[in-house]
Amino acid sequence: MKVDLRHVDWRSLWRGLIGRDGSVAGRIVPSTGFTAQLTMLTAGAMAFLAVFALALSFATGRLAERWSQSLAQTVTVRVSAPADEIETQTGTVMAILQQTPGIAQARMLPEDEVESLLTPWFGPDVPIEALPIPRLIEITEGGDGFDAEGLGLRLAAEAPGAVLDDHTRWRKPLITAASRLRFLGIVSLALIAAAGGAMMALAAQSSLAANGQVIRVLRLIGARDVTIAQAFVRRFTRRAAAGSLAGTALGMLAIALLPNMDEAGGFLTGLGFQGWGWLWPLLIPLVAAGVGFFATRWAALRMLRAVP
Amino acid sequence: MIEMQDVSFGYRGGGALLSNITLGLPAGSFHFLTGPSGSGKTTFLRLCYADLLPSGGRLTAFGHDVAGLSRDGIAMLRRKVGVLHQDAQFLDHLPVAENIALPLTVAGQPVDMKALKELLGWVSMTNHARALPPSLSGGERQRAALARAVIMSPDFVLADEPTGNLDWDMSMRLLQLLVELNRSGKTILIATHDMDLIRTARQLEVQARVLRISGRRVQLAGADL
Numbered sequence: 001m002k003v004d005l006r007h008v009d010w011r012s013l014w015r016g017l018i019g020r021d022g023s024v025a026g027r028i029v030p031s032t033g034f035t036a037q038l039t040m041l042t043a044g045a046m047a048f049l050a051v052f053a054l055a056l057s058f059a060t061g062r063l064a065e066r067w068s069q070s071l072a073q074t075v076t077v078r079v080s081a082p083a084d085e086i087e088t089q090t091g092t093v094m095a096i097l098q099q100t101p102g103i104a105q106a107r108m109l110p111e112d113e114v115e116s117l118l119t120p121w122f123g124p125d126v127p128i129e130a131l132p133i134p135r136l137i138e139i140t141e142g143g144d145g146f147d148a149e150g151l152g153l154r155l156a157a158e159a160p161g162a163v164l165d166d167h168t169r170w171r172k173p174l175i176t177a178a179s180r181l182r183f184l185g186i187v188s189l190a191l192i193a194a195a196g197g198a199m200m201a202l203a204a205q206s207s208l209a210a211n212g213q214v215i216r217v218l219r220l221i222g223a224r225d226v227t228i229a230q231a232f233v234r235r236f237t238r239r240a241a242a243g244s245l246a247g248t249a250l251g252m253l254a255i256a257l258l259p260n261m262d263e264a265g266g267f268l269t270g271l272g273f274q275g276w277g278w279l280w281p282l283l284i285p286l287v288a289a290g291v292g293f294f295a296t297r298w299a300a301l302r303m304l305r306a307v308p
Numbered sequence: 309m310i311e312m313q314d315v316s317f318g319y320r321g322g323g324a325l326l327s328n329i330t331l332g333l334p335a336g337s338f339h340f341l342t343g344p345s346g347s348g349k350t351t352f353l354r355l356c357y358a359d360l361l362p363s364g365g366r367l368t369a370f371g372h373d374v375a376g377l378s379r380d381g382i383a384m385l386r387r388k389v390g391v392l393h394q395d396a397q398f399l400d401h402l403p404v405a406e407n408i409a410l411p412l413t414v415a416g417q418p419v420d421m422k423a424l425k426e427l428l429g430w431v432s433m434t435n436h437a438r439a440l441p442p443s444l445s446g447g448e449r450q451r452a453a454l455a456r457a458v459i460m461s462p463d464f465v466l467a468d469e470p471t472g473n474l475d476w477d478m479s480m481r482l483l484q485l486l487v488e489l490n491r492s493g494k495t496i497l498i499a500t501h502d503m504d505l506i507r508t509a510r511q512l513e514v515q516a517r518v519l520r521i522s523g524r525r526v527q528l529a530g531a532d533l
Binding site: 027028030213214216217218219220221222223224225226227305 | 359379380383384385386387391397398399400401402410411413414415456460
């Protein structure tokens, strides 16, 4: 059965959602405490998970973007040669780089920067001069970039000890992995919404089955299917909204309490929201209420129409 | 008001319970429907308010062929028909007054509290307005059901064995209320196997006719009361 939005009584739904539940229309269906608590608990758990899926999606998106941007414009030339040739080959490489179109800057890393790069591996106070460390030249691309393949061939011909490393080898898989993680985060959100909707539909059907007498009485006095369905829909939509609001709040609190990115670097500490991004999770209760509304309405009308 | 042309009905898996019924229930009429248990009295009433649809023939209610009505159309039809069952069912979690006003609530109409109080008084249920249905006696339930059946001011009131669970005094009270409704222009159809009830109607000076279900057909039994 397709959902026909033309027949949704939006005004009545809105009144039902924000109106007092103490009105007779709001109390047509008897309240069932245990079912209500379970429905709210499930909606809350789904919202809690949705916050993390959303955070994962945002974090991996940022990661992919950062890797893509920061690494795409940085290329390194590594010069390894015997001690008596290293200066000559380095000079040749620098000359070639300065002549190559599309290179904004070529900078040989000074010893202290090389030392800082090696510190994580060898510890502080590395005697660089005693190690056969290759010279590192950092290239910054300019304009439309340069012909990496042509530069590589020229370096091989004129400075055999020089190797051009544009990071493509390991950058692409990382970006692909981050993009897929982001996609998986979105898929997770969709699955959470689908599971939440299915749960609401099952709970509504169970509630309808348990309220056979209510339905018989309402039909006898001329209640339309949509009126009967609405009595159930209103209750479940409210439960979904209330439960998911609590779950979202807890999820956001848990994310906020994660270690700060400044304290330790890495992907895990990037899991979270930044700036206006904190507003996105606030959509979860609205989406949950919408999913609850349509799932319950669909299930209720389907069940009511199956009974003559 | 209700017109039947060769109407037949049989439950799935069973033979025909009613067949070739041709009759009319004009507006403002008062009919008793009698017949032995299992003869199809309740089925006949359910056909009248489209709780069941004929398997053959044509049944017209308020000018509409019920077979052609949508689900919403059937709901609208039922708002014009007040139904009173032997086992009157209510929403047990709502007080009597709210149960009585329920047809207005589901129709989205405002409840006139003054009219509701008058109605409660008419069925002698003023003192039970706040009571919950499970606490009512059989007679009180029937009177509350009658009030609920007429709150929308229906043109047609159907009663299925309305006095089945009541003592004689309460049966008379209920019959009087139905006669009062008929005098105000409502069409009344009462299914009953209580012949004493039918005989008593004479004393109330009501122009009632008796229909009898026999051999799957509905016949006019004797002269007007």
